[in-house]
Amino acid sequence: MSFPKIDETHDAALKSWVPGADGHTDFPIQNLPYGIFSPSGGAPRAGVAIGNHILDLHQAGAAGLLPCDVVPATRQPTLNALFSLPAASRLALRRTLSRLLSEERMRALVEPMLFPADMCLLHLPAAIGDYTDFYVGIHHATNIGKLFRPDNPLLPNYKYVPIGYHGRASSIRPSGMPVVRPRGQRKLPDADVPVVGPSTRLDYELELGIWIGTGNMLGAPIDIADATDHIAGFCLLNDWSARDFQAWEYVPLGPFLAKNFHSTISPWVITSEALAPYRLPQPGRPDGDPQPLPYLLDTADQAGGAFAVTLKVFLSSAKMREAGLAPHQLSHGQATSMYWTAQQIVTHHASNGCNLNPGDLLGTGTLSSPDPEGFGSLMELTQGGRNAITLPSGEERLFLEDGDEVILRASAVAEGHVAIGFGDCVARIVPAR
Structure with a gap:
């Protein structure tokens, strides 16, 4: 058995340019959990929690910021397709998101894709078959x-x-x-x-x-x-x-x-x-x-x-x-x-x-x-x-x-x-x- 490895995305010294992410009780940049959310008046889409914000993965994929093989999964209103990806693809997505949310040079491009979490509706992450x-x-x-x-x-x-x-x-x-x-x-x-x-x-x-x-x-x-x-x-x-x-x-x-x-x-x-x-x-x-x-x-x-x-x-x-x-x-x-x-x-x-x-x-x-x-x-x-x-x-x-x-x-x-x-x-x- 081979468990996921500790890598640069877990570094305690890693900081995010997203306001409020560093030191967040649940969602610092070392976490990066996935969910399905709706911004005000919007349709459900995949997102990642970072501090008190949610990054729209659909937008990030459409902008060419994510690995090509995961982009189709980010277009879905559930995470089922993302879950079905090989572990290596999910790891590559995590590493990409970590860079996007930590490197200051990416801020101007990525910041418009962030939504305040308290202004969004959260849904079931997946269509649960069983x-x-x-x-x-x-x-x-x-x-x-x-x-x-x-x-x-x-x-x-x-x-x-x-x-x-x-x-x-x-x-x-x-x-x-x-x-x-x-x-x-x-x-x-x-x-x-x-x-x-x-x-x-x-x-x-x-x-x-x-x-x-x-x-x-x-x-x-x-x-x-x-x-x-x-x-x-x-x-x-x-x-x-x-x-x-x-x-x-x-x-x-x-x-x-x-x-x-x-x-x-x-x-x-x-x-x-x-x-x-x-x-x-x-x-x-x-x-x-x-x-x-x-x-x-x-x-x-x-x-x-x-x-x-x-x-x-x-x-x-x-x-x-x-x-x-x-x-x-x-x-x-x-x-x-x-x-x-x-x-x-x-x-x-x-x-x-x-x-x-x-x-x-x-x-x-x-x-x-x-x-x-x-x-x-x-x-x-x-x-x-x-x-x-x-x-x-x-x-x-x-x-x-x-x-x-x-x-x-x-x-x-x-x-x-x-x-x-x-x-x-x-x-x-x-x-x-």
């Missing part, structure tokens, strides 16, 4: 398992196979769109029959999303040594969950209406190339845990398949916003809580011959740290709805109320390198219809 959600956050899986099976929280297959389920691509929405409280069936433990109504145990789930780049043919598995070539980038993912529906419906076929009503993703694709400096060894498995089966085991993946990414969740209630209170941090944890790497997820998904396509989205599952400060859902933080969380406004929460806004944030940090962020993943709960 969405699969995994369950690789071992601490979350253990915590949830303890609530239902205190003596046996992890089922026997968990440490042998990356568990996942096929989700609903049609209800994935970009950050900023409201979440309508879902209606459905729920049954209380002491009730004889279920009832139908709005969910009373609405929850968030903190996840990373993995964007598929080049795909594979039906019937042709992806070798673990080649898996990184099939990953275009990453985003934040909030897999909203109706826990009351979930408890009633998940046996025998697993998640259904409890999960498919809405999923929120951050709109910027943090590329595999941008994350090169922030790779870490995959944490060693505890004594007694089995080694991955041969098709999931690669020395290079174990040496650099994890990421130094810090994840945070914040909550802001309507009452807090009215009082001018800042969002309250609920958790703070690390992406190294993944029991399986992104490459193992991709390899396993295609191991039976399943064909992945450019723009497919894979979720990691909820990422929780071992301690409560890093729990990635209210289900864990409140111990299944038994222990309320107190907000700065004095309000208490077991699960989400109408008007609550959940904010996911992430940053990649490594010594000697500039920190880069993922951009916010935000959505507000509105009443059921």
Whole structure:
């Protein structure tokens, strides 16, 4: 396996002529994530975030500033064609953009192609053909398992196979769109029959999303040594969950209406190339845990398949916003809580011959740290709805109320390198219809 290399685009000393880019929390020149945006009154087109601005890739390509082989992909209203390009072409595009946005001599030519980000509308980055959600956050899986099976929280297959389920691509929405409280069936433990109504145990789930780049043919598995070539980038993912529906419906076929009503993703694709400096060894498995089966085991993946990414969740209630209170941090944890790497997820998904396509989205599952400060859902933080969380406004929460806004944030940090962020993943709960 060969991961993207650290090169001149990651240089901590590199500066941009774009005002506000240097020192930007999320989008300094060392990041350069891709997205789909609309300027005021304009049609959706591909762009790259730089500080508080967005560079129009369509204009840059039309002006002859980008590599010829990537120009057709920049003319599309989604990133699917860009994702499908070979890794070498995506790297060449990154290097070109880095020069355009750092070299002062390019400023007069490129500056007219910049748009203020706060004046633009952000869309889904790709047309998502398929969405699969995994369950690789071992601490979350253990915590949830303890609530239902205190003596046996992890089922026997968990440490042998990356568990996942096929989700609903049609209800994935970009950050900023409201979440309508879902209606459905729920049954209380002491009730004889279920009832139908709005969910009373609405929850968030903190996840990373993995964007598929080049795909594979039906019937042709992806070798673990080649898996990184099939990953275009990453985003934040909030897999909203109706826990009351979930408890009633998940046996025998697993998640259904409890999960498919809405999923929120951050709109910027943090590329595999941008994350090169922030790779870490995959944490060693505890004594007694089995080694991955041969098709999931690669020395290079174990040496650099994890990421130094810090994840945070914040909550802001309507009452807090009215009082001018800042969002309250609920958790703070690390992406190294993944029991399986992104490459193992991709390899396993295609191991039976399943064909992945450019723009497919894979979720990691909820990422929780071992301690409560890093729990990635209210289900864990409140111990299944038994222990309320107190907000700065004095309000208490077991699960989400109408008007609550959940904010996911992430940053990649490594010594000697500039920190880069993922951009916010935000959505507000509105009443059921």
